[in-house]
Amino acid sequence: MSDLSEMNTYKESKIYMGFPEELPPHYAYEAVQIFNDCGGFPELVPNSGIKTDKNSGIWLQKGEVRYDIPFFGEENEKLEHKLQKREIYRIMSDFTGYTSPWGCMTGVRPAKIVNGLFNSGATYQEALEELEKFYMARSEKAELAVKTACNQEAFLKEQIENPKNIAIYVGIPFCPTRCLYCSFTSHPIGKYNKIVDKYLELLEAELRTVVPVLLQKGYNIESLYIGGGTPTSLSEISFENFMGFVTDIVNPVNLKEFSLEAGRPDSITKEKLRIAKKSGVTRISVNPQTMNNATLELIGRRHSAEEVIKAFEMARMENFDNINMDIIAGLPGEDLSHFEYTLEKIAQLKPDGLTVHTLSVKRAADLKRDAKAELLRHDITGKMLIESQKCASSMGMIPFYMYRQKNAVGNFENVGFCKKGTEGIYNILMMEEIHSIFAAGAGAVTKFVGERNVKIERIFNPKYPYEYLEQDRQLAFEHTKKVMEQFFAQNQ
Numbered sequence: 175m176s177d178l179s180e181m182n183t184y185k186e187s188k189i190y191m192g193f194p195e196e197l198p199p200h201y202a203y204e205a206v207q208i209f210n211d212c213g214g215f216p217e218l219v220p221n222s223g224i225k226t227d228k229n230s231g232i233w234l235q236k237g238e239v240r241y242d243i244p245f246f247g248e249e250n251e252k253l254e255h256k257l258q259k260r261e262i263y264r265i266m267s268d269f270t271g272y273t274s275p276w277g278c279m280t281g282v283r284p285a286k287i288v289n290g291l292f293n294s295g296a297t298y299q300e301a302l303e304e305l306e307k308f309y310m311a312r313s314e315k316a317e318l319a320v321k322t323a324c325n326q327e328a329f330l331k332e333q334i335e336n337p338k339n340i341a342i343y344v345g346i347p348f349c350p351t352r353c354l355y356c357s358f359t360s361h362p363i364g365k366y367n368k369i370v371d372k373y374l375e376l377l378e379a380e381l382r383t384v385v386p387v388l389l390q391k392g393y394n395i396e397s398l399y400i401g402g403g404t405p406t407s408l409s410e411i412s413f414e415n416f417m418g419f420v421t422d423i424v425n426p427v428n429l430k431e432f433s434l435e436a437g438r439p440d441s442i443t444k445e446k447l448r449i450a451k452k453s454g455v456t457r458i459s460v461n462p463q464t465m466n467n468a469t470l471e472l473i474g475r476r477h478s479a480e481e482v483i484k485a486f487e488m489a490r491m492e493n494f495d496n497i498n499m500d501i502i503a504g505l506p507g508e509d510l511s512h513f514e515y516t517l518e519k520i521a522q523l524k525p526d527g528l529t530v531h532t533l534s535v536k537r538a539a540d541l542k543r544d545a546k547a548e549l550l551r552h553d554i555t556g557k558m559l560i561e562s563q564k565c566a567s568s569m570g571m572i573p574f575y576m577y578r579q580k581n582a583v584g585n586f587e588n589v590g591f592c593k594k595g596t597e598g599i600y601n602i603l604m605m606e607e608i609h610s611i612f613a614a615g616a617g618a619v620t621k622f623v624g625e626r627n628v629k630i631e632r633i634f635n636p637k638y639p640y641e642y643l644e645q646d647r648q649l650a651f652e653h654t655k656k657v658m659e660q661f662f663a664q665n666q
Contacts, residue, residue, distance in 0.1 A: 263310070274585045275556065277310030282578045284315070284587065286606055288323035289330060298324070318563070318589070322573040329602050333609050337623075339396040340388065341600050342424055344377065345615030346405040346416070347639055350440050351476045363407045366639060370412055373616070373639055376647060378419045380614045383651040384658070385423050388612060391662050396609075397431040397600040398424050405434060406441040413446050417453040426454030431599045433457040437500075439485035440477035447492040457598065459529075460486050461500035465519040466512050469505055479519065486523050496596045498527035503558035504583040505533055513558040517565040527592035528571060530562040534579040555583045566591035575601045616642035620654065622661045631661050 263278035276284060287309075291301045298320060305316035333339055348363035348370070363370070388395070400420070408416060426432050434455045436442050442460065450458065462482040464470060470477060489497055501516055520528065532555060566573075571591035575598065578587050590601055603609040607630065610622045620633040633654055636642045 260308070260310070273310075273312075275312050275315050276578070276585060276587070277305075277312070279305075279309045279311060283576075283605060283607075284311075284319040284578065285323045285326060285576055288319050289326065289606065292323060292327070314560070315587070318573060318587075319576070322576050322589070325572050325574045325597070326602050326606065329597065329599060330606060330608060333603055336394070337609075338393045340393045340610040340612065341397045341399060341603065342381075342385065342395055343600075343611055343613040343618060344381070344398070344400045344420060345613065345618045346400065346402040346408065347373075347616045348402065348407045349404045350407050350438050351474055361403075361639060369639060369643060370408065372643055374412065374416055374419075376643060377416075377615050378423075379647060380651060380654075381420070381423045384612055384614070384654060387655060387658060393610075395424055395429065397433070397603075398426070398429055399433045399435075399600045401433075401435040402437070403435075404437040404441050406436045406443075406446050407438065410443060410445050410449070414449050417449055421453050429454070429456075431456055433459075433598065433600060435459050436485075436489075437461045438475070438477065439481040440475075442485040442488065444488055444492070447489055447494070451492050451494065455494075457496040457498065457596070458489060458494055459498045459500060460489060460525075461498075462516070462520070463500060463502045464505055464508065464512070465516040466508065469508055469512065472507060473505060483519075483523065486525070496526045498529060498590075498592070498598070499523070499525045500529045500531060501562070502531045502533050503562065503586070504555040510554060510557050510561070514561055517561060521565055521569060524569065526596045527590065527598070528562070528566050528569070529588070529590045530559065530566075531588045532559070532579070532582040532584070532586040534582040553584075555586060559586055559589075563589075563591075569593070574598070575605050577605050622658070624661070631657060633657050 259280065260278045263274070267273050279287065281287065284305075288301050288305070291304055296304065301320050301323070302313075302316050305311045305319060306313055309316075311319070348361055348366055350364075351362050366373075385395075398420075405416070406413065432453075432455045434450050434457070436446075436450075436458045437460070439460060439462070460482065462470075462479065463473070463475065465479040465482065467478050470479065486497065486499070499520055501520065503513060505512075563573075570593055572594055573589050574592050575590045576587050578585070582588075590598060592598070604611060607621075608623060611620065613620045613635070616635060616639045617637045618635045620635075622631040624630065635650075636645055
């Protein structure tokens with residue numbers, strides 16, 4: 175753990191900071207957002223009038239303000255970098271009056287820091303103190319991260335003991351419509367109907383090329399995750415064909431978890447649910463994002479809250495006993511009362527899991543609004559997240575995984591809650607980056623984790639369906655196999 179008493183034991187180095195003559199309304203937030211996006215000194219980049227001086231740190235237009243920070247030397251480079259980030263965050267916060275809920279933590283995986291502390295022998299209380307005192311995270315966020323890490327402990331331990339347990343991800347990049355906030359590889363299926371069959375054909379070929387190699391090398395497929403997009407946006411005939419070849423290639427009998435991202439209620443039918451159940455799916459998502467019809471229309475969901483309820487009840491009737499629901503805090507036009515209404519309606523349905531996302535505005539999204547103005551609503555979004563934790567707790571749920579995204583409103587987090595025993599194994603291990611995932615389909619990213627998690631190899635598929643279809647399949651698949659073989663050879 176960090177020893178703050180060491181901060182004054184080394185010679186001082188200088189960082190120069192200045193500020194523009196006129197601060198725009200969003201500046202207090204944006205200054206800290208830049209810090210979080212870029213990881214602090216020395217990676218800060220120009221944005222919104224901010225200029226950098228590669229020799230002295232941050233330099234802005236109104237004069238120069240000099241600050242002293244500790245210098246630790248090359249032998250303590252990692253600690254030095256952490257302390258520099260900490261001091262820059264403190265300086266920016268002091269000046270702007272804005273504090274980030276996660277303090278100077280810049281990573282996307284807060285629980286990973288806690289897991290590292292636990293591995294070093296830290297107690298629950300010591301981990302809390304490290305997050306609050308060194309990283310300057312708010313107490314409620316520190317507690318959330320530590321609780322999440324505790325709930326992950328058994329799953330992480332099992333993976334460490336069985337490093338050849340892996341996951342398979344299969345991507346269907348189609349949806350009924352594209353939501354305005356969406357930045358995923360997702361395309362309106364109505365415009366792509368003519369290529370769906372070809373896409374599925376290539377997807378099957380990719381899986382049949384690679385999965386046997388994994389099995390031959392002694393890897394155990396522990397979990398299978400079908401995501402997207404919205405896999406259930408396929409027609410019933412196409413969906414049955416798809417599930418048929420997937421389960422022929424990956425035997426569901428041997429899986430600990432088989433997840434299906436049903437997602438959009440307007441894509442779910444009783445027949446598709448029956449196909450999924452017959453195929454061995456154990457965990458599904460029915461995602462409203464909000465239960466307010468006006469907001470659903472605004473964000474392009476093209477379904478009603480009533481359809482959410484109908485889809486959920488159909489899933490229960492088909493004997494799905496592990497159903498997750500996704501919602502988003504900070505959607506445009508929604509205040510706390512709208513969000514509380516969504517929580518109330520979800521609590522009535524009694525799902526087994528609840529994933530609470532903070533709205534993240536990304537360049538690839540189609541959201542038509544003033545993003546910066548919305549980002550200033552961090553106080554409202556913060557209250558929404560507090561209410562979501564209360565709601566999850568009242569339903570007997572625990573936090574089991576979490577992550578942060580760039581450009582999330584208020585620098586807040588995304589958290590997965592669930593009833594104990596219904597944890598998403600794929601979500602936990604994927605987020606903590608301690609197991610390998612073979613991913614197939616457009617936009618898929620295969621990730622091989624080396625011994626002791628020291629090295630990670632990634633293979634990127636073409637992002638868009640047409641690009642995926644236009645590739646030379648033989649050449650592409652052989653490249654994937656070659657990378658895999660090299661990785662296997664290095665990690666025997």
